[in-house]
Amino acid sequence: xxxxxxxxxxxxAVTFCLVSLLGRAADNPFLGYWSLHLPGGxxxxxxxTEGGDGLRAEMLWGGGxxxxxxxxxxxxxxxxxxRRHETGRKNADxxxxxxxxxxxxxxxxxxxxxxxxxxxxxxxxxxxEFSGHRQPPLPDAPDLGRVKYGAPIELFNGTNxxxxxxxxxxxxxxxxxxxxxxxNDLTPVPGQTRRHFGNLRTVAEFEDFYLHAETRVAKGxxxxxxxxxxxxxxxxxxxxxxxxxxxxxxxxxxxKPVVAAEKPAGEWQTLDIFFVQRHASVxxxxxxxxxxxxxxxxxxxxxxxxxxxxxxxxxxxxxTGIEYRNLIxxxxxxx
Numbered sequence: 118x119x120x121x122x123x124x125x126x127x128x129x130a131v132t133f134c135l136v137s138l139l140g141r142a143a144d145n146p147f148l149g150y151w152s153l154h155l156p157g158g159x160x161x162x163x164x165x166t167e168g169g170d171g172l173r174a175e176m177l178w179g180g181g182x183x184x185x186x187x188x189x190x191x192x193x194x195x196x197x198x199x200r201r202h203e204t205g206r207k208n209a210d211x212x213x214x215x216x217x218x219x220x221x222x223x224x225x226x227x228x229x230x231x232x233x234x235x236x237x238x239x240x241x242x243x244x245x246e247f248s249g250h251r252q253p254p255l256p257d258a259p260d261l262g263r264v265k266y267g268a269p270i271e272l273f274n275g276t277n278x279x280x281x282x283x284x285x286x287x288x289x290x291x292x293x294x295x296x297x298x299x300x301n302d303l304t305p306v307p308g309q310t311r312r313h314f315g316n317l318r319t320v321a322e323f324e325d326f327y328l329h330a331e332t333r334v335a336k337g338x339x340x341x342x343x344x345x346x347x348x349x350x351x352x353x354x355x356x357x358x359x360x361x362x363x364x365x366x367x368x369x370x371x372x373k374p375v376v377a378a379e380k381p382a383g384e385w386q387t388l389d390i391f392f393v394q395r396h397a398s399v400x401x402x403x404x405x406x407x408x409x410x411x412x413x414x415x416x417x418x419x420x421x422x423x424x425x426x427x428x429x430x431x432x433x434x435x436x437t438g439i440e441y442r443n444l445i446x447x448x449x450x451x452x
Contacts, residue, residue: 145172146224147196150414152422153231153249155179160347160422162414163229163249165189165196174198180417182363182370187217196222204238214238227251253425256394258409264393266327266447272319272430273299273444281317284420284431288315291434299441301340301434316418318346318431325449328390328430333440334365336382340439341369344392346428347419348412350399352439354382366401369416374399374406385442393449395424 145167153161159179166173174189176198186198198220206214218235229249236242272280275297283290289312291301303314323345330342332352340352348368355364356379362370365379366388378401380386391398391409399407415422418433432441 150252151249156245160419259393265450270446283315285315292317301439303438316434318429322427324427325393327447329445330388331443339436341433343431347415349416356381366406378404
């Protein structure tokens with residue numbers, strides 16, 4: 118009898134928790150993760166969660182890192198968030214001039230409409246509109262021991278760039294094959310103006326996969342391997358630096374390695390990457406540094422904001438020179 122009463126109390130407690138959670142979601146339908154189509158066509162992301170002292174929001178705006186918004190609140194059925202911008206100017210007291218951009222979101226089903234208003238230094242304001250939509254729910258972490266993979270695909274043949282193309286139309290191409298290596302050379306040409314070098318992507322697109330890559334990073338080198346064209350595994354000369362979400366092997370600005378495993382600049386390094394059900398695992402130089410962690414959204418430089426569509430492997434080539442070899446991908450075979 119006691120066990121029955123105990124089960125009854127447990128059922129009531131669980132039911133109360135579920136009702137409470139559903140009630141909060143109904144009170145605030147903006148909670149969750151959103152894909153954003155930014156002004157000008159860039160890819161963005163918004164995450165809205167509840168904190169102990171109210172709403173918290175993070176955003177990705179095209180390039181760079183995910184950053185916290187300065188405020189977030191509900192007002193008359195709308196979500197209002199703000200972000201502060203340093204103008205680079207100083208006022209009469211010598212303090213930096215900061216302006217605050219206000220972004221107001223209106224919800225229609227699973228779609229957002231944003232209006233951005235930013236004061237102008239000389240008076241007036243600038244306005245922009247853009248849209249977003251709710252991301253599909255994040256799947257459970259996969260059991261990687263049960264995942265099946267197809268035959269290996271050699272992404273780079275060691276001879277030419279067959280199967281690859283530049284991401285940006287009209288960009289300068291520093292990529293070429295040399296001595297069996299995929300090389301990005303950004304050496305300036307004497308007498309030429311500053312050039313804009315492009316990123317390189319596979320023509321083929323993939324969904325879930327295991328990827329093996331080897332890379333050699335020069336002193337101060339900075340590149341990246343984008344999974345599905347939206348989530349960057351950082352490739353960076355970070356040897357000797359404290360563990361950080363911007364270092365070698367990290368999911369850029371999103372997932373920090375649990376341990377530093379990078380080698381000094383100039384040495385070949387290996388990356389073994391599993392990207393399955395929107396979860397990432399990364400082994401760097403034989404050391405597991407990320408273990409089946411959820412990737413909540415795109416990283417800076419994503420080709421699009423959608424998290425559930427197939428995409429290419431793309432290599433960042435607009436920062437510094439870099440070398441790759443042995444780029445082998447095995448796609449996940451779905452039952």
